Amino acid sequence: MNSRSIKNSQPRSAVELEHADKSFLVGLAGQPNVGKSTIFNLLTGLSQHVGNWPGKTVARKEGLYIRSGVSMRIVDLPGAYSLTANSDEERISRDFILQNHPDVIVMVADASALERNLYLLAELLMLPVPVVLGLNMMDVAETQGIHVEAHVLEAALGLPVIPLVAIRNQGVAELIEVAERLARDPVGFQPVRPEIGAPHRDVLTRVRALLDGHIPAPYPSDWVALKLLEGDAEITERARRSLPHTIWRRIETLLGEHEDAILDVAGGRYEWIDRMVHAAVRHPRLGQISLTDRLDRFAVHPFWGLLILLGVFGLLFWLTFALAAPVQEWLDVAVIGRLQMRLADALVLAGAPSHVVNLLVDGVLGGVGIVLTFLPILTIFFTVLAFFEDSGYLTRAAYMMDRFMHLVGLHGKSFLPLFLGFGCNVPAVMGARVIESRAGRLLTILLAPLVPCSARLVVLAFLAPVFFGKVALPVSLGFVALNILVLVVVGVILNHTLFRGRHTAFIMELPLYHLPDARTIGLFVWHNIRAFLRKAGSIILLMSVLIWTLSHFPGDGIEQSYLARFGRSLTPLGHLMGMDWRLLVALLSSFIAKENAIATLGILYGTNSESEGLAETLATQISAATALFFLAVIMLFVPCVATVAVMYQETGSWRWILFSVILLLTIALSAGVLVYQGAYWLGIGILLDA
Amino acid sequence: MSEQQSLQLDRTTTGTRAVVDRLLGSRNFASRLAAMGLSVGAEIEVLQNRGKGPILILVRDTRIALGRREAMRILVEQVHSEQPKHKE
Numbered sequence: 083m084n085s086r087s088i089k090n091s092q093p094r095s096a097v098e099l100e101h102a103d104k105s106f107l108v109g110l111a112g113q114p115n116v117g118k119s120t121i122f123n124l125l126t127g128l129s130q131h132v133g134n135w136p137g138k139t140v141a142r143k144e145g146l147y148i149r150s151g152v153s154m155r156i157v158d159l160p161g162a163y164s165l166t167a168n169s170d171e172e173r174i175s176r177d178f179i180l181q182n183h184p185d186v187i188v189m190v191a192d193a194s195a196l197e198r199n200l201y202l203l204a205e206l207l208m209l210p211v212p213v214v215l216g217l218n219m220m221d222v223a224e225t226q227g228i229h230v231e232a233h234v235l236e237a238a239l240g241l242p243v244i245p246l247v248a249i250r251n252q253g254v255a256e257l258i259e260v261a262e263r264l265a266r267d268p269v270g271f272q273p274v275r276p277e278i279g280a281p282h283r284d285v286l287t288r289v290r291a292l293l294d295g296h297i298p299a300p301y302p303s304d305w306v307a308l309k310l311l312e313g314d315a316e317i318t319e320r321a322r323r324s325l326p327h328t329i330w331r332r333i334e335t336l337l338g339e340h341e342d343a344i345l346d347v348a349g350g351r352y353e354w355i356d357r358m359v360h361a362a363v364r365h366p367r368l369g370q371i372s373l374t375d376r377l378d379r380f381a382v383h384p385f386w387g388l389l390i391l392l393g394v395f396g397l398l399f400w401l402t403f404a405l406a407a408p409v410q411e412w413l414d415v416a417v418i419g420r421l422q423m424r425l426a427d428a429l430v431l432a433g434a435p436s437h438v439v440n441l442l443v444d445g446v447l448g449g450v451g452i453v454l455t456f457l458p459i460l461t462i463f464f465t466v467l468a469f470f471e472d473s474g475y476l477t478r479a480a481y482m483m484d485r486f487m488h489l490v491g492l493h494g495k496s497f498l499p500l501f502l503g504f505g506c507n508v509p510a511v512m513g514a515r516v517i518e519s520r521a522g523r524l525l526t527i528l529l530a531p532l533v534p535c536s537a538r539l540v541v542l543a544f545l546a547p548v549f550f551g552k553v554a555l556p557v558s559l560g561f562v563a564l565n566i567l568v569l570v571v572v573g574v575i576l577n578h579t580l581f582r583g584r585h586t587a588f589i590m591e592l593p594l595y596h597l598p599d600a601r602t603i604g605l606f607v608w609h610n611i612r613a614f615l616r617k618a619g620s621i622i623l624l625m626s627v628l629i630w631t632l633s634h635f636p637g638d639g640i641e642q643s644y645l646a647r648f649g650r651s652l653t654p655l656g657h658l659m660g661m662d663w664r665l666l667v668a669l670l671s672s673f674i675a676k677e678n679a680i681a682t683l684g685i686l687y688g689t690n691s692e693s694e695g696l697a698e699t700l701a702t703q704i705s706a707a708t709a710l711f712f713l714a715v716i717m718l719f720v721p722c723v724a725t726v727a728v729m730y731q732e733t734g735s736w737r738w739i740l741f742s743v744i745l746l747l748t749i750a751l752s753a754g755v756l757v758y759q760g761a762y763w764l765g766i767g768i769l770l771d772a
Numbered sequence: 773m774s775e776q777q778s779l780q781l782d783r784t785t786t787g788t789r790a791v792v793d794r795l796l797g798s799r800n801f802a803s804r805l806a807a808m809g810l811s812v813g814a815e816i817e818v819l820q821n822r823g824k825g826p827i828l829i830l831v832r833d834t835r836i837a838l839g840r841r842e843a844m845r846i847l848v849e850q851v852h853s854e855q856p857k858h859k860e
Contacts, residue, residue, distance in 0.1 A: 164807030168800060195833040198809035226833070313799030344799045348806030349813065365833075374835070382820060382828060481837045485825035493839055494826065588826060588839030589804055 105153045106265040109178055109211075112190035113202050114161035115474075115593035117218045120248040121190055122158040123601050125258060132609045135160075135174050137734075140515075141609065142174075152262055157184070165205040166309070167316040169518040179209050180300040185265035188257060190216045193223040193230045193245070194594065196363060197355050203239075204276045204351040208305045212264045212271040215239065216257045218246045222594060226372055228365050235362035240273040249599060276354030278308070279346030285336060286311060286343075292333050296325050311343040374474075374594045381478040391479050395501060398466050402505050402536070406458035413458070418451035440634060441627070449626035452675055453619045456508060456724060459536075460611055463502060463509045468606040472598035477590055484588055490570055491577025493588035496526040500569075503533030507725040511732055512610065519586035525576060527729055528742050531721035532569040534562055537676035538717055544680055548697045549709040557710075561717050568718060568749060614728065621727035626674050633671070645670065660708040660758055669715060675722055711758035718750035779850060781818075782827060782843035788818040790848035792831075797845040805846070809834050816848065 112118040123130075126145020135142045143158040159178060160171035167173050179187065187206060191199035196217070206213050217232055236243035242260045246253035264271065278286050290307040297303045309317040310333065322330055337343075380386040422443050429439045470476045476498060484494030499513030510530040517523040534542075542561055546554040633645040649667035656666050664686040672679040687699050704712070720743050721729070729739050778793040792814045795802045805811070809832035819835065820828040827843045829836055838846070 164803065166803045166807065168804050168807070195809075197832040198834050201807055201809070228833070312803055314803075315800065341799065344802045344806070345795070345812055348803065348811045351806075352811050352813070378819075378835075384822060477837070481826055481828065484837070484839060488839075494837070585841075587801060587804065587842045588837065589808060589842055590837045591808060592828065592835040592837055 104151065104266075105155065106185040106262065107182065108147075108154050108156045108261060108265070109159050109175075109182075109184040109187045110156055110190065111159045111175055111187050111202065111206065112161060113163050113192070113199055115591065116161070116190045116192040116199065117248045118158065118161060118190045119602055119605075120599055121216070121218070121246070121254055121257075122156065123605060124248065124251060124254050125154075126156055130605070132612075135170075138170050138174060140170050140174055147258060149258070149262075154258065154262065154265075156188075157182075162202065164202060165209075166312055166314050171518075173316065176209070179206075179211050183300075184211060186261050186268070187211050187213045188216060188261050189213055190218050190246075190248075193217040193220050194226050194228055196223075196228075196230060196359055197352070200355045200358065201351055204354060207273055207275045208302070208308060210302055212268040213241055213273070214257065214261045214264055215241060215243045216246050216253070217243060218248050220245045221247045221250075222596070228363065231362045231364075235358065238274065238358045238360075238362060241271065249597075274354075274358070276351045278311070278343075279350040279353065282311065282340060282343045282346040285340050289333055289336060292329055292336075293321075293325075296329060298324065308347060310337060311340065312347050313337075313341075313344055372594070377595050378478070378592075381475065382481055387478070387482045391482055394470065394475070394479070398463070399505065401466060402459060402462050406462045409458040410455045413454050414451060418447060418454065422447050437634070441631070444634075445627045445630035446623070448630065449623040452626055452724075453615070453623060455675075456506070456614070457611065459506050460509060460614060461607060463505055464607040464610045465603060467498075467502070467509070467513070468603040469598050471606075472596075472602055474593045474595040477592045480590060481592065490525075490529065490573025491581060491585070492522060492525060492529075492573065493586070495588075495590065496522065499526055500530060500533055503530050503535060505536055507531050507533065507535045507721055508614070508728050511725060511728045512614070514732065517586075521581055522586045524733060524738065525573070525581050527732060528576065528738070528745070529569055529573055531725055531729075531742065531746060532565055532572065532718065534565045534717055535676065537722070540677050541672075541679050541716055542713060544697075545700075545709065545713060548701050549704070549706050561713055564714065564753070565717055568753065572745070572749065613731070621723065621730070625723040625727075629671065629674050658755065660705065660711060660762070665704070665708070665712055669712070669719060672716055673720060673723055675724075676716070679716055707758050707761040710761050711754040714757045715750045715754040718746065718753055720746050720750070777849075778847040780844050781816075781829070781838070781846040781848050782821070782840050784818045784821060784848065784850070786818055786821050788821075789851045790816055790818070791851055792816060792846060793849045794847040795845065796847065801842075801845065808836055810836065810846070815851070 110118060110122055122143065122145065125147045129147075130143055130145040132144075133142050134140065140160050145156050145158075147154045147156055157178065159175040162169070162172040162175045165172055165176040178184070189203055189206060191203070203213065203215060215235075217230060217235075220230065223230055230245070232243045232245040242264065244253050244257045244260055246257060248254060277283070286307055289310055290303055293303045293307055297306055306317060306321065310321060321333070325333070381390055425447060426439055426443045429442065434442075467476075470479075480494035480497055482494075483497035487493050487497050495517050496514070498516065499510045501510075502513050503510035507530055510533060511527050514523045514526040514530065517526055539562075542558050546558045546561075550557045629645070632648075633643045635644060636642070646663065646667055649663040649670065652666050653663050656662060664683070667686060668679045668682040671682040683700065687703065700709075720726075726739060726743070729742065730736065733739070779790070781790075784790065792810060792812050795805060795810075795812065810816070814831050817830040818827065819830050824840075826837045826839050829838065
């Protein structure tokens with residue numbers, strides 16, 4: 083339909099790259115929800131390379147676009163509303179421009195909310211780099227009754243403006259062509275730049291004069307002066323440290339007298355924006371009701387909204403159990419099981435000693451199996467997540483839940499990651515990325531393991547009927563409630579102690595609804611799964627081999643193993659809670675995967691994990707009070723190794739992991755003792771023991 | 773409009789049209805709001821305020837959710853629409 087659409091023949095060969103006679107570095111910038119990733123995917127396809135920005139948890143995506151001998155290295159800058167150091171995303175974008183010196187910035191704007199989008203352009207134009215503006219979602223703007231004349235805007239701004247409908251691949255080829263031209267010949271780039279509001283123009287000049295000659299290389303002094311007036315924390319701190327003391331004192335005094343300068347900085351930008359869009363945008367306020375308005379009538383309605391939320395998450399779990407569970411079992415039995423058999427046969431034939439065979443077959447391949455079994459759940463979770471994220475619904479869910487999340491010192495955005503925890507704590511921890519502030523992200527990650535994941539629910543569902551017969555269901559629900567109660571209590575306590583005063587403002591855009599893009603979803607799932615396999619996968623594998631080794635050496639079965647010895651050494655502790663060493667070992671083994679607890683009990687209590695046999699054995703050997711304790715501890719116990727691994731991946735700090743493990747251990751054990759002593763005191767244990 | 777008393781955003785009702793008058797709180801707060809379109813002088817419409825929980829507003833064609841604590845720090849002046857209401 084469009085002869086100039088981007089044809090994707092990626093990945094490009096290295097040969098082709100070598101023949102490129104010119105190479106440019108391009109930064110792709112834009113506010114969130116402007117369809118930037120669609121454009122990035124169109125341009126770079128499978129040549130994408132995903133990593134992290136140095137020292138940040140924000141993903142860094144880079145890809146190659148090659149056209150008629152010119153190669154463009156395109157870096158997808160994280161979506162940012164501005165370039166003030168309010169979030170990692172914003173800091174990354176500006177650091178990239180100042181330090182990596184891209185040849186050109188391609189900024190993508192949402193034509194249906196142009197005024198707000200141009201705020202980022204106002205900031206970009208203060209930096210020493212030529213900019214091309216892509217006006218995306220022209221079709222959406224039209225349906226909203228907004229007409230944008232790109233060439234009029236181009237004339238006003240003094241920089242190239244290209245209209246786009248990225249999801250239909252319209253205009254993207256022109257955009258990159260114009261970007262290339264500008265990168266080749268940036269000399270004539272003289273756009274109309276915004277100015278600070280009149281009342282503070284003089285102050286800006288004075289600050290700039292004071293800075294003169296003291297600003298190190300990549301920073302333009304105009305820009306630094308502006309950022310100081312805006313109260314930018316990072317620039318202020320740098321200036322304080324690097325400027326001569328006397329000069330800093332004078333600047334500091336000046337800034338102190340003009341605390342309100344930010345209003346004129348922002349005001350000046352919007353004044354400039356008004357001038358720019360004045361002739362280019364026709365925006366008759368017809369008061370027509372858009373699709374988004376119509377959908378929001380239900381999505382954020384106090385009653386229907388909650389119902390929809392429930393439905394969406396019901397669907398998520400149904401999909402997980404209906405699709406992921408069978409695949410998981412198939413992987414376990416048909417793939418891993420068969421591989422284990424083959425490998426064992428081959429090794430035995432080759433005459434390998436039996437403990438080597440066992441180590442490779444059960445330890446290593448078993449560990450691979452554990453990693454693999456996470457894949458179906460993660461794939462489905464990330465797919466559904468990306469679908470609702472891309473459609474615009476997720477922000478509505480966060481909006482609906484904000485009130486409740488305030489109870490634990492978090493806000494709406496933390497709801498989703500925590501809720502994902504019911505399926506699996508791994509995506510819950512990874513999902514915390516959506517929270518901008520480090521404090522909020524950390525608190526969410528610390529609370530996530532307290533959400534009872536499906537593996538723990540499986541253990542609960544198996545053991546509760548064994549001990550509590552007819553009251554199994556209320557007891558199980560009680561345990562889930564206990565977890566949530568503990569989560570709230572821990573959240574409240576952390577919020578008033580460690581995280582005191584670290585409240586982060588809840589300011590969130592609710593984007594227009596739109597049809598999710600399959601390519602965007604696919605790439606999101608792929609990148610997340612790959613990140614999990616790379617980092618968490620290897621840690622899980624190592625840990626499971628380690629635990630396997632501990633439970634199989636020095637030989638003579640698990641009863642004589644190091645793990646069992648360790649369990650026995652804890653017997654005094656166990657007595658306090660009515661547990662013998664076997665239960666302790668089962669608890670320890672649940673660290674690899676929660677469902678391991680059942681298998682371990684099966685081995686230690688001498689049945690062949692035939693569920694009925696095990697149930698009967700357990701019922702006769704363990705008192706109900708002890709069972710209550712055991713369940714309480716397993717529900718609240720240290721997260722599994724996969725969760726710990728992603729917690730490390732996301733926080734990058736073993737100190738927080740240690741803190742989390744100790745915290746959860748303390749909670750689990752004290753809750754266990756409390757439940758056990760309480761039950762004993764109530765006579766439950768005695769009754770059944772007798 | 774000039775003689776109007778300014779009002780905290782969390783005290784407005786659903787459907788209110790207003791102009792942002794002042795932003796209380798840190799420079800950081802003001803800068804975050806400005807980047808999302810909420811600057812002094814911007815016209816807003818309150819899409820939802822249920823008296824509890826977050827507030828939903830429309831500003832510069834953007835729907836923005838604000839926590840109550842954040843809304844409290846935004847002072848607005850109510851605008852009476854020029855067109856008379858159809859039903860009175």
